[in-house]
Amino acid sequence: MVRRLAVAFVLLTTAGPSTWSQSLKRVAVPQPTNLTRYVRDRSALVILGKTLFWDMQAGGDGRQACASCHFHAGADHRAQNQLSKTSDALPLNHLLTLDEFPFHVLANAADNRSAVLRDTPAIAGSGGLFRRIFVDIVPGNAADSGFDAGDIPAFSLDGVNVRQVGTRNTPSVINAVFNFRNFWDGRASNIFTGMTPFGDSDTAMNALVVSDGSLAPEKVRIDNSSLASQAVGPPNNNLEMSYDGRTWPKLGKKMLSLSPLAKQRVAPDDSVLGPLANQAGRGLAPRNTYQSLIQAAFQPEYWNSDQLVDAAGAILAGRKAPAAGTNEFTQAEFNFAVFWGLAIQAYEATLVSDDARFDQFSDGNPQALTDLEQRGLNLFRRNDCTDCHTGAEFTAASFASIARGGAVGRVRNGVGPDTGFFRTGVRPIAEDVGLGADNDLGAPMSLAVAQSSAPRQIVNGIFKTPGLRNVEFTGPFFHNGGQATLEHVVDFYSRAGDFPGDGNIGRGVRRFNLSPDDRAALVAFLKSLSDDRVRFERAPFDHPELCVPIGQEMIRPPGALRPDGSDPRYSLSAADKWALIPGVGSGGNPVPLQTFEELLLGIGADGSRAHSLTDACAIP
Numbered sequence: 001m002v003r004r005l006a007v008a009f010v011l012l013t014t015a016g017p018s019t020w021s022q023s024l025k026r027v028a029v030p031q032p033t034n035l036t037r038y039v040r041d042r043s044a045l046v047i048l049g050k051t052l053f054w055d056m057q058a059g060g061d062g063r064q065a066c067a068s069c070h071f072h073a074g075a076d077h078r079a080q081n082q083l084s085k086t087s088d089a090l091p092l093n094h095l096l097t098l099d100e101f102p103f104h105v106l107a108n109a110a111d112n113r114s115a116v117l118r119d120t121p122a123i124a125g126s127g128g129l130f131r132r133i134f135v136d137i138v139p140g141n142a143a144d145s146g147f148d149a150g151d152i153p154a155f156s157l158d159g160v161n162v163r164q165v166g167t168r169n170t171p172s173v174i175n176a177v178f179n180f181r182n183f184w185d186g187r188a189s190n191i192f193t194g195m196t197p198f199g200d201s202d203t204a205m206n207a208l209v210v211s212d213g214s215l216a217p218e219k220v221r222i223d224n225s226s227l228a229s230q231a232v233g234p235p236n237n238n239l240e241m242s243y244d245g246r247t248w249p250k251l252g253k254k255m256l257s258l259s260p261l262a263k264q265r266v267a268p269d270d271s272v273l274g275p276l277a278n279q280a281g282r283g284l285a286p287r288n289t290y291q292s293l294i295q296a297a298f299q300p301e302y303w304n305s306d307q308l309v310d311a312a313g314a315i316l317a318g319r320k321a322p323a324a325g326t327n328e329f330t331q332a333e334f335n336f337a338v339f340w341g342l343a344i345q346a347y348e349a350t351l352v353s354d355d356a357r358f359d360q361f362s363d364g365n366p367q368a369l370t371d372l373e374q375r376g377l378n379l380f381r382r383n384d385c386t387d388c389h390t391g392a393e394f395t396a397a398s399f400a401s402i403a404r405g406g407a408v409g410r411v412r413n414g415v416g417p418d419t420g421f422f423r424t425g426v427r428p429i430a431e432d433v434g435l436g437a438d439n440d441l442g443a444p445m446s447l448a449v450a451q452s453s454a455p456r457q458i459v460n461g462i463f464k465t466p467g468l469r470n471v472e473f474t475g476p477f478f479h480n481g482g483q484a485t486l487e488h489v490v491d492f493y494s495r496a497g498d499f500p501g502d503g504n505i506g507r508g509v510r511r512f513n514l515s516p517d518d519r520a521a522l523v524a525f526l527k528s529l530s531d532d533r534v535r536f537e538r539a540p541f542d543h544p545e546l547c548v549p550i551g552q553e554m555i556r557p558p559g560a561l562r563p564d565g566s567d568p569r570y571s572l573s574a575a576d577k578w579a580l581i582p583g584v585g586s587g588g589n590p591v592p593l594q595t596f597e598e599l600l601l602g603i604g605a606d607g608s609r610a611h612s613l614t615d616a617c618a619i620p
Helices: 042-054 226-231 248-255 290-297 336-348 357-362 371-382 399-403 447-452 486-494 516-527 596-601
Strands: 104-106 116-119 132-136 145-148 207-211 214-218 307-309 315-320 546-552 576-581
Touching (some): 042 336, 226 336, 248 336, 371 516, 486 516
Antiparallel strands (some): 104 116, 132 145, 207 214
């Protein structure tokens, strides 16, 4: 996904202007293979996907949606309780300030060999869920049954827990459809197998299909579908969206018992959901259930059986719907992971940002970019930026980059299959090996290691190159979130990174010695990659309303966390603070999105920016 300015290892042939300085309108959106086997109506699939993506009821607490970490230009710009590595300088539940960035500060910002004035190995991620143990779902109730875990010192202060925070910065879902693989470490395979992100390393039969009148297990395998693989990762992750121990059939049973988006208002002119919106209140009109949305989108062979199965998909002889309890599942409940992955992929595939002023310039309008921005464009070309940020997608990790020959281009140590994954020296390799790790099933995430037994050390510390479109709004930057502004980012590349000594540094990473005017021109060019439809949340970037947690409440003095106190099962949880992300229809907002720098400076709280996180939100 598209958020942070990453990294350099595989050596590609240098991209000439014809391969990358073109409008994204000229790049075809990758299409999943054999989709018609599962899908009967792609428009209905997008409706289901947008509903699921924004629905807060999917979280174990009934309050955490996919969108909770992807609400702002497809990413996240919250500033409190966003650290997964805390310290005395940046403690638990800290509210970040601009002067705390960059996390690594040098005496001379242009020289990575100069004295280190500050080094903070913090990671600015995204706030997820309190650590809780799953007991069961409660059909008809958005909140699962569970209880607080008490063994999480990294997210606990004096016995009171805060929401856990992800270990990498949140990439944007906008234009992520062009990525061959997703997540920073590429663990979301281009092959979707139904219940996990891990592609062919997941060999399980992850679906049930009606065949010759009987219900039978089936192996799912859909190519060109890394967005579907990515989508099935967070929902049952015990940090991001779930209490520890929830499974896909359990989530399916819960969601199919709920009214879609029941806690959130949907704009009547929402570009996708408007015709289905409940004009008298929240959510969708009562006739639109999750069962009906699934039936409209998917082939009946995947939902129409009334035979009940257990959590492993084994048929319960003589048992037909309705289920007698929460451990019996319908075909639709068991197949919910497949529905979820394919539907969210279809929705995210509509989030294509291809009308920035750069696109207009590339399509022949010389007035679309200012002289300063054109100077920045030329600097971008001349200074090897296109080694990693190539193509109209501005990433070598794209389908098109691989099709142009990235995988067979000039590579070092034979690591061609990992095209688009690089290292620029953001942090020491030992802190995060990135692509060099194994997935949860024990298989290498590096295709080069998996396919040819390449030495693991040559892929340690490398990460997927994100695209740069709308980067103005997706700070903080890099996989550790360690830079707050585009000026910080340009300084970083000008000095050839912060930790180059570990090796694996890519060809395009070198000291540029940019002048102040050069840096200003590069920043101006990067801002020309913003699409006004994203800036103002116009269709297809409009959305339902959302409440997001923005840190935990404190007792002042003595500076302790305030326990929630509303439910005895969660006596260890701190009270949340909440902010409203207002719903917006196809016409968008009258004011632009706030940048991360503006958030830290308090610019926009007067209503001149959208998503300033100052609007109160009460969750029904």
